[in-house]
Structures are given as C-alpha cells and as structure tokens.
Amino acid sequence: MQPEEETPIEDVLVMEESLWVDGPPVDLFRRLRSECPVHWSREIPILPEEDGFWSVTTADGVKEVSLDWKTYSSELGGITAASDSVIPLELTRAMFIGMDPPKHDRIKALFQRGFTPKRIADHEDEIREIARDVLDRTEGLDHCDLVDDVAQPFVARVIGTFMGLPPGDDVIWARLMNMILGANDPDVNPEGISTVMERDVPEVFERCSKLIADRRENPTDDLTSVLVHAEVDGERLQEHEIVMGFFLLMAAGNDSTKATYCSAMQALLEDREQMEILLDDPSLIPSAVEEALRMFPAFAHFRRTATKDTELQGQKIRQGEKVVMWYVSSNRDETRYENPDHFDVKRNPEHQAFGAGGRHYCLGTALARLELKILLEETLARYPDMKIDGEPKYVVSGFVNQLRTLPVSLA
Ligand code: HEM
Numbered sequence: 436m437q438p439e440e441e442t443p444i445e446d447v448l449v450m451e452e453s454l455w456v457d458g459p460p461v462d463l464f465r466r467l468r469s470e471c472p473v474h475w476s477r478e479i480p481i482l483p484e485e486d487g488f489w490s491v492t493t494a495d496g497v498k499e500v501s502l503d504w505k506t507y508s509s510e511l512g513g514i515t516a517a518s519d520s521v522i523p524l525e526l527t528r529a530m531f532i533g534m535d536p537p538k539h540d541r542i543k544a545l546f547q548r549g550f551t552p553k554r555i556a557d558h559e560d561e562i563r564e565i566a567r568d569v570l571d572r573t574e575g576l577d578h579c580d581l582v583d584d585v586a587q588p589f590v591a592r593v594i595g596t597f598m599g600l601p602p603g604d605d606v607i608w609a610r611l612m613n614m615i616l617g618a619n620d621p622d623v624n625p626e627g628i629s630t631v632m633e634r635d636v637p638e639v640f641e642r643c644s645k646l647i648a649d650r651r652e653n654p655t656d657d658l659t660s661v662l663v664h665a666e667v668d669g670e671r672l673q674e675h676e677i678v679m680g681f682f683l684l685m686a687a688g689n690d691s692t693k694a695t696y697c698s699a700m701q702a703l704l705e706d707r708e709q710m711e712i713l714l715d716d717p718s719l720i721p722s723a724v725e726e727a728l729r730m731f732p733a734f735a736h737f738r739r740t741a742t743k744d745t746e747l748q749g750q751k752i753r754q755g756e757k758v759v760m761w762y763v764s765s766n767r768d769e770t771r772y773e774n775p776d777h778f779d780v781k782r783n784p785e786h787q788a789f790g791a792g793g794r795h796y797c798l799g800t801a802l803a804r805l806e807l808k809i810l811l812e813e814t815l816a817r818y819p820d821m822k823i824d825g826e827p828k829y830v831v832s833g834f835v836n837q838l839r840t841l842p843v844s845l846a
Contacts, residue, residue: 440724442776444470444474446476447463447467447476448492449761449833450478450488450833455831456831457767459735461767461776463491464680464763467490467569467764468768473490473491473750473752474490475488479516481685482517485517488738489752489756490562492761492768493770495809498787500758500793501787501792502789502792502795503793504795506743507740509532513533513736513801514527514784515834518832521619521631523634526636526675526679527679530682530683532795539794541799542672545662546661549661555802558736562593562805562809563813568657570814577844577846578844579841582838590688590690593806598688599650599659604632611785614635615688616832619834620830646681647663651745659681691803695728695731695732695788696810697837698727698836700811700821701827701838702731703778704821704843705823709780713815714815715818718763720812724807724808726843728807729788732763732768735834736762737760737795738758738759741758762790763836767790792843822844823841824842824844826842
C-alpha cells in the first residue's frame with residue numbers, strides 16, 4: 436500500500452507496516468527522492484521505544500553515507516532502523532557487519548580470500564549439483580512453491596556446505612534464520628518478537644556452541660573452523676563473536692540469494708516477453724541477475740549512526756541520529772536509470788544492492804551472483820512453461836525484501 440498522496444511529507448513514517456504489505460512502497464520512495472531526498476521519520480510505529488531516523492533515498496546520498504565510515508558508524512547504534520529491538524545491540528556489535536574499522540577490517544580479511552570470484556568459481560560444479568538435486572525433488576509435481584521448495588533448500592545447502600554443516604540440519608538452520616530476520620512479520624513469526632529473543636536466539640547459541648566445541652577438537656577447512664581458530668591482533672575471537680560471525684554468514688547466505696531468485700522469477704513469470712528473451716538467449720542470464728539485484732535488492736536498507744553533527748545533501752544531521760540507506764529507492768533513482776520501474780533483462784546495470792562500495796560492501800557478491808546464475812539457468816532450462824498459479828505474498832518487513840510464497844505450476 437502507498438500512503439495518501441496528500442499526507443504531508445513531514446508526517447510520512449517510512450517504516451509504517453501497512454506501507455510494506457505488498458513489498459517496498461516504490462511510489463512513496465519516488466516522491467521522497469523528488470520532494471525530500473533526506474527525510475525524517477519521527478518514529479517506527481511497530482517499535483514505539485525506538486527513535487526516529489533519517490531516510491536517504493538517492494543513489495548519490497547512499498553512496499556518500501556508505502563511503503564515509505568515520506561520520507556514519509556501523510558500530511555506534513546498530514545496522515538496521517531498529518537499534519536494539521530484535522537483536523540486542525551488544526550482539527550486533529559482535530558481528531563484523533556491526534563493527535567499524537580497524538576491527539571490522541581485520542575480521543573481514545579472514546574471510547575475503549575464500550570469497551574472491553576465482554575461489555568461488557571453484558565451487559561451480561558443486562553448486563550446480565545442489566541446484567539440480569533440489570529441482571529433481573520437484574519432478575512429477577504439478578505445483579510447487581518456489582520459495583519453500585526451490586530457493587530455500589538450495590541456499591541452505593550451499594551455505595551449509597561452506598559452513599561445514601550436515602544436510603540434515605538445513606531445515607533447522609533455515610527456520611532459525613527466517614524467524615530471526617522475519618521477526619516482525621506475524622505470518623513468519625506469529626508468537627511475536629519476544630519469542631524470537633527468548634527461544635530462537637538462545638537456540639542459535641546452543642547449537643553453535645556445540646559446533647564450536649567440535650571444531651576446537653577437530654579442525655576442518657570450513658568457514659566455521661576459520662571463525663573458531665581465527666586470531667585477531669594475537670587473540671582468539673570470544674565465544675559470542677564466533678557465534679555471531681557464524682550467524683552473520685548463515686543469515687546472509689540463507690536469506691538474500693533466496694529473495695533475489697524469487698523476485699527475479701516473479702518478474703519473469705509476470706512478463707512473458709522478458710522470459711522469452713532469456714529462454715532464447717541464456718547468455719543474458721548474468722545481465723538479468725544484475726537487473727534483479729537492482730530492482731529487488733534483498734535488503735531494503737542498512738543503517739548507520741552519525742558520529743558528529745554533519746550535513747548530508749543539504750540536510751543537517753545531528754550526532755547520534757540514525758541514517759538509513761534505502762537501496763530499494765536508490766536502485767530506482769531516475770537520475771541514474773531510464774524507466775527505473777521496468778524490469779529489463781538486457782540492462783545489465785550497476786546498482787547498490789550489495790551496498791554502495793564502502794567498507795561494509797557485501798562479502799558474498801561473487802557467491803550470490805554464481806548461485807543466482809546457476810539456479811536461474813537450471814530452472815528455466817527445466818521448466819520453460821512455468822506459470823504463477825497462486826497469489827505471491829511478501830514478508831511484511833522494512834528490512835528483508837522478499838517473498839514469503841510464490842506458488843507456481845510446473846507442467
Ligand atoms: C543477493 C544476495 C545478497 C545481497 C543483495 C547482499 C547484500 C548485502 C548488503 C546490502 C550488505 C551491507 C552493505 C553495507 O552495509 O554497506 C551486505 C553485507 C554482507 N554480506 Fe551480503 N548480500 C547477498 C549475499 C550474501 C552472501 C551469499 C553472503 C555470504 C555468505 C553474504 C555475506 C555478507 C557479509 C558477511 C556482509 C558484511 C560485510 C561487512 O560488514 O563488511 N552476502 N550484503
């Protein structure tokens with residue numbers, strides 16, 4: 436739903452839940468970009484204890500914030516519009532996505548070698564095998580849900596392989612990650628946010644502690660072992676830093692690629708012309724992947740906190756205020772893209788879905804791109820006549836931008 440055109444701009448609350456029921460409020464963001472590109476929301480209605488926040492909506496604005504980590508901190512106040520309400524700030528700060536340099540850079544460097552495009556390309560056969568195996572399980576079915584039956588088991592097994600987890604645990608980890616990231620959505624989590632804090636976060640810690648103990652005894656070459664045995668400035672990471680490092684990789688790995696694949700499939704299934712272009716020429720799939728990342732960034736936003744009084748695009752920002760970078764808006768900035776709301780598989784655009792190039796630029800870009808390419812190739816080759824046969828529904832969230840269900844017929 437979009438807010439009434441008449442709502443005075445200063446009364447708009449960008450995180451108002453009703454705006455996000457059918458996905459991101461693209462009309463509202465278009466209005467903000469043109470009338471008030473750095474906009475103040477005085478509160479988050481569903482989290483009344485949280486402070487208000489600045490919304491940065493243009494590509495230039497997002498880039499400026501992203502690149503200036505000294506003015507816009509990831510550590511001071513949290514990484515999403517909600518500082519402390521779902522994951523306590525102390526735990527956010529134990530993930531390197533919630534740290535500032537120099538510690539951030541040192542921990543990220545532990546993983547960077549394993550995530551280069553070349554190292555990731557070594558996993559192509561293994562990832563394709565996982566895609567085929569998941570699609571094999573849909574053979575003979577008339578219908579399936581692309582979210583639950585294809586995307587989820589695929590991403591869970593890929594990241595599970597990287598982390599060294601047994602396939603039998605994929606469902607458990609996927610449930611935990613979905614619960615925590617979709618904590619606000621009553622369909623995902625009918626029992627409310629506090630249950631996530633009291634039940635699911637402790638379960639992550641409990642399960643992870645067992646993995647950590649095991650890797651201490653029996654070092655392996657998976658990413659869980661990298662965390663357990665990492666030394667930063669001559670010291671091992673603390674237990675909660677290992678758990679949260681594991682959580683960060685699992686959450687990013689489980690969620691984001693799934694979201695983009697499903698949004699891409701929905702866009703293709705709703706626009707037969709674009710689908711035909713890809714079916715005729717699958718070499719355009721990498722370009723379609725970039726277009727899907729642009730139009731449907733898996734994370735609607737990330738957030739920083741101002742470390743000092745400053746000015747952004749002519750707007751004064753005070754020390755301690757929240758600054759939210761809306762990728763769902765900057766990626767449709769009409770000063771960068773012609774016809775930005777049109778899904779065009781030939782566009783091959785640059786975009787900010789992985790961040791805008793700052794210190795926290797996504798670690799998993801090469802993996803995500805490869806996963807998306809392979810899963811789209813395999814899906815289109817196997818089911819060229821797939822059709823949507825139910826109502827696609829979104830996770831209602833101003834943070835994760837993803838479908839909760841995408842029912843299709845496979846015949
Ligand atoms: C479509 C897929 C993906 C999208 C759209 C995406 C997007 C993002 C974004 C927007 C950020 C934050 C950028 C910022 O704050 O400046 C980020 C950070 C991160 N992503 Fe991804 N991501 C994806 C896939 C993955 C995958 C598969 C992994 C690997 C396991 C991953 C691991 C990470 C990590 C570890 C960070 C934190 C980096 C840091 O703080 O330096 N991501 N991602």
